[in-house]
Amino acid sequence: MTPFILIAEDEDSVVELLRYNLDREGYEIGIARDGEEALVMMRERAPDLLLLDWMLPKVTGIEVCRQVRSRTETRNLPIIMLTARTEEADRIRGLDTGADDYITKPFSTTELMARIRAVLRRIRPGLADDVLRCGGVEINRGAHTVLRNGKELHLGPTEFRLLDYLMQRPGRVFSREQLLDAVWGADVYVEARTVDVHIGRLRKALNKYSDVDLIRTVRSAGYSLVPPKEEGPIV
Numbered sequence: 001m002t003p004f005i006l007i008a009e010d011e012d013s014v015v016e017l018l019r020y021n022l023d024r025e026g027y028e029i030g031i032a033r034d035g036e037e038a039l040v041m042m043r044e045r046a047p048d049l050l051l052l053d054w055m056l057p058k059v060t061g062i063e064v065c066r067q068v069r070s071r072t073e074t075r076n077l078p079i080i081m082l083t084a085r086t087e088e089a090d091r092i093r094g095l096d097t098g099a100d101d102y103i104t105k106p107f108s109t110t111e112l113m114a115r116i117r118a119v120l121r122r123i124r125p126g127l128a129d130d131v132l133r134c135g136g137v138e139i140n141r142g143a144h145t146v147l148r149n150g151k152e153l154h155l156g157p158t159e160f161r162l163l164d165y166l167m168q169r170p171g172r173v174f175s176r177e178q179l180l181d182a183v184w185g186a187d188v189y190v191e192a193r194t195v196d197v198h199i200g201r202l203r204k205a206l207n208k209y210s211d212v213d214l215i216r217t218v219r220s221a222g223y224s225l226v227p228p229k230e231e232g233p234i235v
């Protein structure tokens with residue numbers, strides 16, 4: 001299950017940065033531009049994690065935090081506060097109000113992503129699991145191993161990252177550009193054809209012990225991992 005993260009933030013640049021990085025990590029995202037909207041959105045659908053700006057219009061982050069904690073449905077919702085304030089007293093106040101963690105702006109996205117994974121792992125162990133399964137394939141990020149129908153496969157580092165990314169959203173078609181951004185990084189110049197080469201290697205490795213091709217090539221669109229229900233009998 002893909003974790004759903006609600007971003008409550010009013011600064012456009014921060015929203016874009018978060019949207020880009022969370023999407024890249026495979027999370028589902030909701031965006032609220034003020035505290036009131038965040039509360040309304042959470043009543044419609046409880047997120048798995050709330051990224052909450054301290055200084056929000058209409059209803060402040062602190063007040064949102066209080067209300068989230070006072071409602072039974074969201075009492076245990078993990079909250080990471082985003083704050084421009086650096087004073088220790090404010091941090092403690094944020095944590096007192098019920099935030100699970102806080103991060104000070106400007107923040108490093110690598111650090112924020114690590115905190116998000118840590119919070120999800122602590123509170124909902126299944127959500128940020130080190131092991132992803134799809135059909136007969138199991139990828140273990142911690143041990144860096146891939147199994148298909150119980151047999152270990154040997155993938156190169158790029159093929160491993162490609163598979164990890166595709167497995168976060170089985171069935172979704174990714175363009176070569178999206179895969180380049182996610183697997184090689186947005187600031188690295190690599191030809192789109194490189195993706196085809198690595199997809200070819202990944203496909204060969206994945207299908208070594210099986211006749212069922214798990215990678216679907218979508219003409220002029222890109223690639224996707226065939227979701228389990230379309231996979232057919234496991235051989």
Ligand code: CA
Nearest residue numbers: 010053055056
């Ligand atoms: Ca703000």
